Amino acid sequence: MSRSATAEASLAEELAAVRPALLPRYRQALPGARAAVLSRLWRALAHEPLPWIDRRTRGAHSLALRLADGRVLHGPPADPYATTAYAPAVRLGRERYDDPVRLMTDLAVPHATGFAAELAHSVASLALSRAGAHHPKEWPARDWEWERRVTDGHPFHPNCRSRPGFSVAEQLAYGPEHGPLVELGTVAVPAARCLVSGVWPEELRDGERLLIPVHPWQAAHVLKRSYDLWRAARPLMSLRTLALPGGPHVKTALSARLTSSVRDISAYSIEAAAILSSFATELAARTDGLLHVTRTLGAVTDGSPDLAALLRESPEVYAGPGERMVPVAALPGTGLPGSAGWLTAFTRLALTVGLRLLELGVALEAHGQNLLVVLAADGTPLRLVYRDLADIRISPARLVRHGITPPALTGRLVTDDEQALRRKLFGSLVAGALAATAGSGPALGAAVAAAVPDVPRTPDLNELRQSPIPTKALTLMRLSPETPGDQWAALPNPLVLEPGALDQ
Incomplete structure (x- = not known):
């Protein structure tokens, strides 16, 4: 067989x-x-x-x-x-x-x-x-x-x-597409051992101990320990992030290999969480109301990437009466992208926001899971909501050029490398969220071409119009495990191609 x-x-x-x-x-x-x-x-x-x-x-x-x-x-x-x-x-x-x-x-x-x-x-x-x-x-x-x-x-x-490491029963119990309720637990850790960023709520404190939310799969397969039941929640696309009824989203440590990488929550991410949240909220205010960033309320780790959690605002708080909040990855199921006018309006909104932030000094990881769109009652795209700041890139030089004080951060999030910044945004937004929403090269090219005249001119926009589109070489990365970090491919630019060139 x-x-x-x-x-x-x-x-x-x-x-x-x-x-x-x-x-x-x-x-x-x-x-x-x-x-x-x-x-x-x-x-x-x-x-x-x-x-x-x-x-x-x-x-x-x-x-x-x-x-x-x-x-x-x-x-x-x-x-x-x-x-x-x-x-x-x-x-x-x-x-x-x-x-x-x-x-x-x-x-x-x-x-x-x-x-x-x-x-x-x-x-x-x-x-x-x-x-x-x-x-x-x-x-x-x-x-x-x-x-x-x-x-x-x-x-x-x-x-x-x-989803290696997940039995069929576990996929049915934890996969969002199956509609389960997941019973999250907590593990008590002495507060003196913990790194905390932001405000950790009283509900998750027990005297001199902090209660860290834990996913049941993580407890069984990685921590291999018992836990106290806490609250039931609904899993989101990332599997390890869950929505509490009427409350925030909880990002748990789930050290499983999903698609490419083993995801965890590093101490670096916890330490940077509150600073990033405050900085991103202030920067989003410069988009004239076109972008909101969900705030990180609190984050904690016991020092191990296998036991950590973040509490994050639900994106739903940014949808007004009669409006709907839709993850971009779910847009094809709405039927809206089938309209060329709608796709152009959405592309214009996404490029305006993404390029504006890139010009200021922040490259979003704006794929369809991190990016959500607020729709009017008639389906018109109004504004964007971005969640999960763990993999953005920040350029101190660009920020300073615009009179913005860079956040007090070092490490992998910080770079002034033009190629790295553009790869981050274009690879996730154009080759990711917009391409998946459009569904084909011709549809993507038509939408970008129609949207570009209304997008503010920047050097990054000029690069986007003239150069191949970067995307992570996901299969190459799986076939070259000895090479650490991201590897990249250059896709044909649908704006500058002759008919049929997308087939190359």
């Missing part, structure tokens, strides 16, 4: 034991899940700087990739901004592949075996997510209900739904 068949059958066996009613829908979802993951993989093969691909040749209706060993991969044109499953099959030599796991296994490039196992998990978990999806016709009323609608995970990563 192939690796993919083994993963799919293993998940089916677990599903039959814990939720047998979902089994038929899971099996029906498998072919679509394979096509979705294969399309993401084909995009990476077509556009990322993979060292074992020598040449890419575009035909009228196909793309050929010549490998360093002489073999040739054939597939459909690869629009790097498309979100549909546009590559249901590709050919390696004369062999046809509709399974991304079998393709990666047979490519046999360095680290292919481990990556193939991740792809197998991604396919099976994606099928499970789609099987458990619930999409009522009416628009959701609460923030967590919007988050639940995003079943497919990362729009461009082949590991879009990879």
Whole structure:
């Protein structure tokens, strides 16, 4: 049995034991899940700087990739901004592949075996997510209900739904797409041992001890200790951040590998939390009301990245009467991006805000999970809300140039490198949030072209109009674990391309 068949059958066996009613829908979802993951993989093969691909040749209706060993991969044109499953099959030599796991296994490039196992998990978990999806016709009323609608995970990563270390029962219990309530716990730690940023609430204090919220998966698999039950909450897209009913969002430590990285909450993030929150709130005020940043209320760690938490304002506080707050990743499910006028208005809003902050000195990690849009009752995009400041970039030189005192921070968040700043914003906003909302290169190019005349002119805008669009080379990163940090690809710029050039 192939690796993919083994993963799919293993998940089916677990599903039959814990939720047998979902089994038929899971099996029906498998072919679509394979096509979705294969399309993401084909995009990476077509556009990322993979060292074992020598040449890419575009035909009228196909793309050929010549490998360093002489073999040739054939597939459909690869629009790097498309979100549909546009590559249901590709050919390696004369062999046809509709399974991304079998393709990666047979490519046999360095680290292919481990990556193939991740792809197998991604396919099976994606099928499970789609099987458990619930999409009522009416628009959701609460923030967590919007988050639940995003079943497919990362729009461009082949590991879009990879959740290694999670059993089927745990995916059903903790995955937002399945609509669960998660019983968060707390672990008591002597206050003298803790690093605290902001104000830690009385509810989470017990004399000389602080109570740190903990995710049940983390307690069972990483901390391996008991905890006291605290409050039930609804999981959001990031899995480790949950919405308390009527209260703030809780970002917990969840040391699991989701898509690419093992996420934790470092002491650096805790120490910087209050400073960042105050600074970002003041900077957002310079956008004429077009942007709000959710405030970090308090943050704490016992010194270990495995036990830490942040309390953050709910974005819902920034939606007025009759308005709706929608995570950008959930926008395709609203039907709104299908209107060219709406897509242009949203693109204009997002570029205006992102480029304004970049000019001032802050590059947002503005992907569809961090960025939310406030919609009027008729669906008109009014303003943006940004959450999670843990991976922005701050340029002291740019801030000073605009008469702004830089925050008292050092470390990875601080850089004056122009390329690093532009990569951060353009890679997350243009190649991420806007591309996924548009759904294709032509739609993205048309929306950006229509929006640009109304966006204030800056050197960053000139760079955006003329240069390739940076994006993280997510597959290259998984296939080169010996290289630390982010690696990048340059995507064709939809504004300056001739017709058909997106297929290269």
